Amino acid sequence: MRFERIFEDLEGQFAHHREEEIRAVSEELTRAERARLTLADRLRGAQQRRLALHLATAVRVAGIVQEVGPDWVALSDGAGTARAVVPLAAVGVIDGLSPRARPAEESLLSPLGLGAVLREIARDRSVVRCETTAGTLVGRIAAVGADSLDLRPVPTGESTVASGSSLLTIATSALLVLRHG
Numbered sequence: 001m002r003f004e005r006i007f008e009d010l011e012g013q014f015a016h017h018r019e020e021e022i023r024a025v026s027e028e029l030t031r032a033e034r035a036r037l038t039l040a041d042r043l044r045g046a047q048q049r050r051l052a053l054h055l056a057t058a059v060r061v062a063g064i065v066q067e068v069g070p071d072w073v074a075l076s077d078g079a080g081t082a083r084a085v086v087p088l089a090a091v092g093v094i095d096g097l098s099p100r101a102r103p104a105e106e107s108l109l110s111p112l113g114l115g116a117v118l119r120e121i122a123r124d125r126s127v128v129r130c131e132t133t134a135g136t137l138v139g140r141i142a143a144v145g146a147d148s149l150d151l152r153p154v155p156t157g158e159s160t161v162a163s164g165s166s167l168l169t170i171a172t173s174a175l176l177v178l179r180h181g
Contacts, residue, residue: 005006037101041090043068045100051075052095053086055176061086065169072114082181085121087114090176118144121180126156129179132170137166147172 043051043065052062053075063075063082073091075084112120121128122141130137130151139153151168 039091040068040070040073041101042097042099043073045170046097049096049098051079051094051097053091053177054093055090055131056092056093058134059176061157061177069112069117071112076116081082082179085114085117085180087172087175089173115144118172118178121178122149122157124180126180130170131176131179133174133176137168139171149175150156153166 005114046065048064050062050064052060053073054060063072063084064078066076066083067074071088073086073088075086076082118141122144125140127138127140128151130139137151137153139151142150142152144150148169148171151169151170152166
């Protein structure tokens with residue numbers, strides 16, 4: 001009888017240690033999986049959610065996540081009229097992002113890079129508002145290069161461009177948000 005209790009106690013200890021080991025391995029796998037997630041993965045998990053992106057000291061963009069590329073995110077105002085394209089490199093803080101992620105192969109991912117998206121906007125010939133690290137510029141995209149875009153300013157009171165400028169080149173690394181629509 002005494003041996004039976006000893007064996008039962010040993011079996012209980014073994015089962016407890018096995019459960020603890022399984023829990024530790026599971027937690028480690030979860031941490032390793034989380035460490036591989038990119039900001040784009042997390043943004044794909046926020047499809048159709050309203051987020052606020054803080055880009056610079058005074059620049060904040062709020063909207064509903066519509067599309068995510070490898071290096072950009074497109075937000076809409078919800079009415080479908082205005083869109084903002086934000087380079088992921090410009091994002092400092094995101095308010096409202098859940099810990100959920102979505103694999104890269106799901107539909108919200110666009111294979112297009114930021115340059116391709118900017119060229120698509122340029123084809124529309126719509127007036128865009130570019131908030132950059134150097135100020136706010138308003139105009140039409142004339143051309144898009146590998147790491148810059150040319151903007152033809154339009155006369156408005158909101159532009160920080162000196163009047164008479166025929167073409168401005170913006171380094172995409174300085175672009176915080178491009179609003180259009």
